[in-house]
Amino acid sequence: MPLRSHDWFGRTGKDGFIYRAWMKNQGFPHHLFEGKPVIGICNTFSEFTPCNAHFRELAEAVKRGVWEAGGFPLEFPVMSLGECQIKPTAMLFRNLASMDVEESIRGNSIDGVILLCGCDKTTPSLVMGACSVDLPTIVLSGGPMLAGRYQGRKIGTSDLWRFAEDFKTGKMSQKEFVEAEACMARSQGHCAVMGTASTMAAMVESLGLALPDNATIPASDSRRKVLAHLTGMRAVELAKQNIKPSDILTRQAFENAIMVNAALGGSTNFIIHLMAIAGRIGVDLSLDDFDTLSAKIPLLANLQPSGEHFVEDLFYAGGLPAIIRELRSVLNNDAMTINGYSLGENCAEAQCHDRSVIASIDEPFKPESGVAVLRGNLCPNGAVLKPSAASPELMQHTGRAVVFENIDDYKARIDDPDLDVDPSCVLVLKNVGPRGYPGMPEVGNMQLPAKILAQGVHDMVRISDGRMSGTGFGTVVLHVSPEAAVGGNLAFVQDGDLITLDVENRRLHLHVSDEELAGRLARFKPIDLGYNRGYVNLYIRHVTQAHEGADLDFLRGSSGSVVKRDSH
Structure with a gap:
């Protein structure tokens, strides 16, 4: 099969001259263009x-x-x-x-x-x-x-979340925080x-x-x-x-x-x-x-x-x-x-040199791995949770919802001493999905309220239509689909609603009747994202939901057509 580049550099006459001549201003000799x-x-x-x-x-x-x-x-x-x-x-x-x-x-x-x-x-x-x-x-x-080194121990990006909690509760000073950030990415x-x-x-x-x-x-x-x-x-x-x-x-x-x-x-x-x-x-x-x-x-x-x-x-x-x-x-x-x-x-000949890092399949580090794909009336098209990074005691849990309508609402109220929240609650963050943010940011592993951290609690069930940094951890339900911004049931969750997470049975259920959900849907008004030009506007109009990969709908499917625009 002839090389594709031959259609540029292998030509004779004017076209070949044009393709080769300007490349030669970088000092490339002629023989490089000959096959x-x-x-x-x-x-x-x-x-x-x-x-x-x-x-x-x-x-x-x-x-x-x-x-x-x-x-x-x-x-x-x-x-x-x-x-x-x-x-x-x-x-x-x-x-x-x-x-x-x-x-x-x-x-x-x-x-x-x-x-x-x-x-x-x-x-x-x-x-x-x-x-x-x-x-x-x-x-x-x-x-x-x-790996970074801080105060005699190894640190990495995952420690950022621990440092942030310690800083939030006063266990870590700003000076120590700056010292740690200088140590991490070394x-x-x-x-x-x-x-x-x-x-x-x-x-x-x-x-x-x-x-x-x-x-x-x-x-x-x-x-x-x-x-x-x-x-x-x-x-x-x-x-x-x-x-x-x-x-x-x-x-x-x-x-x-x-x-x-x-x-x-x-x-x-x-x-x-x-x-x-x-x-x-x-x-x-x-x-x-x-x-x-x-x-x-x-x-x-x-x-x-x-x-x-x-x-x-x-x-x-x-x-x-x-x-x-x-x-x-x-x-x-x-x-x-x-x-x-x-x-x-x-x-075939690969060897393990340290069983404390790589466990055998017969004696694994943890029995749970991968992802749990959840279904239920809160996520008809699916949601995901990472069991290996979650708390075992929260893998089956029912709690009342504490709802944040968007990321700004979360930032404004999460540390309010009057926030009606306790460790058994379920934190719900809406409108951070592919279309709703837009762009589906890594905010799903919401930092816990300061007053909860002060009680020594470091994990709660958290649910959103957004993503989580791969360096994060916790009992975090992500990628809820359909997202809130397109009228998924996540949009209709209200403070006080009961939500059940049942990882073993792959279930995420909002304890609200179908009739009540239909009434909330009738009152639903999509948020105005305020983008009317450029790539972001294109993205909002064409992005697919999380369970489909959040790609643009017109890009899906292999083109297999490299030659379609190869004519000159």
């Missing part, structure tokens, strides 16, 4: 995305690999989403970034592409965009940062715990889109650069062989990713991103698959926030290959991966 595979390096470097701030250096290692394998590397930037910087939430722009990636790949003389990603939304957005074009693609993650890389960034890195490795050990090599470890070099080499072979994402991303690959994520105790955000990727590549995946496939998988990784260790510890203990080998009795081991070997072959 070498052009490998696009899709780079999400940005100083506003600290997790990816080392990507200039990482890209140079990638280029060395591409050159060695006989390819022609060309780096290009795409929109970068810094989780802790961009407002109102990076999730609002995930789909926009995916469109940037799709059109950048489609519109340029690229034979194969390397996706350089790390921070939470950069990985799914790049994979989504690449899937919509379906050119040969391989993923390279930036790697986790080293090296390049994304979050050191099994938050969303590391979950996404594990996702692409278990899907087969990245080389073994992609998920866990620390960003500051020289072996991350070696992996980058090897990734560059492999990208050239993929382009020559025309191995595309659609060849790797089968139903079996998605099943593997779900089961591996369960064993890791990965972020609940995994669900919404994997659903979106499946929607782009055309694989039939439902919310219930996450429950049924993870139900038989125990928690094997003793990592924060569900455990105590950090992702660098997982690497030293054997990395993701060791986790995958432990799961070999349940995984689709024949699923092919991007290096030409099956998932089972890649991990």
Whole structure:
């Protein structure tokens, strides 16, 4: 099969002159345009995305690999989403970034592409965009940062929530808070715990889109650069062989990713991103698959926030290959991966070097893992909860609702001494879903009222149509669908309503009659979001609900049409 880039650089006459001449102002000799595979390096470097701030250096290692394998590397930037910087939430722009990636790949003389990603939304957005074009693609993650050190102990992003509680109750001073923040992010890389960034890195490795050990090599470890070099080499072979994402991303690959994520105790955000990727590549995946496939998988990784260790510890203990080998009795081991070997072959000789970090499937760290998909009149299309990060005593609970209509209402009243709340209550936050915020922010793990924390209580049942940081924890019900902003029953919950959470039976029930709910629906008025232009307006009009991946409806379905706009 002729290289796609030949349609640019292989032309004679005026067109060939135009395509080659301006490229040569960068010092490229003519022979590079004579049949070498052009490998696009899709780079999400940005100083506003600290997790990816080392990507200039990482890209140079990638280029060395591409050159060695006989390819022609060309780096290009795409929109970068810094989780802790961009407002109102990076999730609002995930789909926009995916469109940037799709059109950048489609519109340029690229034979194969390397996706350089790390921070939470950069990985799914790049994979989504690449899937919509379906050119040969391989993923390279930036790697986790080293665990922080504060007052003689290791800390990571999950400790932020503990520090925030201590600061709120006066156990930690502002001076100590600043000291801790200087200690936490002490090296390049994304979050050191099994938050969303590391979950996404594990996702692409278990899907087969990245080389073994992609998920866990620390960003500051020289072996991350070696992996980058090897990734560059492999990208050239993929382009020559025309191995595309659609060849790797089968139903079996998605099943593997779900089961591996369960064993890791990965972020609940995994669900919404994997659903979106499946929607782009055309694989039939439902919310219930996450429950049924993870139900038989125990928690094997003793990592924060569900455990105590950090992702660098997982690497030293054997990395993701060791986790995958432990799961070999349940995984689709024949699923092919991007290096030409099956998932089972890649991990056949992997070893565990530390059972305190990686437990065996026969003696797991915790019996509960993965996600519980809840149903009921409060979430007809589903809601999710992470059992490994929840409190066992709250997994079956009935309490009266304390309702916050939106995030501003929550911030204004949560610490009001007169708030009518006790530890048995259920905190309900509305209008933080895909459309309602808009963008579905990570506010679902609401910080508890100050007067509840003062009683020594650190967990309550919390329910919202929003998301939670992968670094968070607690008995938190998320992704309630339909969301409040579109008239889901969550919109009609009132203070004092009784709500039952029954995780064992996968039930979330609002104790209000159908007749009463119908009356509340009749009085419902959608909130005015106030956006009437630009991308946000487009997003509000076209975003799907959480159980469908919160993608834009017109982007779903594999295009398989890279050639459609290749004419000149």
